[in-house]
Amino acid sequence: MRLLDELGEIIGVIPRMLVEREVANTALTDHASWTPMHQRKAMMAELADGFVALPGGIGTLEEFFETWTWGQLGCTQSLAGY
Numbered sequence: 001m002r003l004l005d006e007l008g009e010i011i012g013v014i015p016r017m018l019v020e021r022e023v024a025n026t027a028l029t030d031h032a033s034w035t036p037m038h039q040r041k042a043m044m045a046e047l048a049d050g051f052v053a054l055p056g057g058i059g060t061l062e063e064f065f066e067t068w069t070w071g072q073l074g075c076t077q078s079l080a081g082y
Contacts, residue, residue: 004029013044041066048078 004010004027012031014024019033032043041063044051053064070076 011047013040013047015040045070045076045078050078
């Protein structure tokens, strides 16, 4: 992971069910797991300097549109890349 190699910090915020399925990346600086999705999204928004959407499924699209909306409404100053 290039960012970690350059002394960056990556914090994964992942649904608890994916941690239980052993999908969580253990090489990250830290990770937090949440059961309610609303708490997970709130934690991501609090921790993020920016958002990047990578190919995924319906959940990725939903989060993409929500962060885009937050930016349009002025709810976040985080950068977004898609």
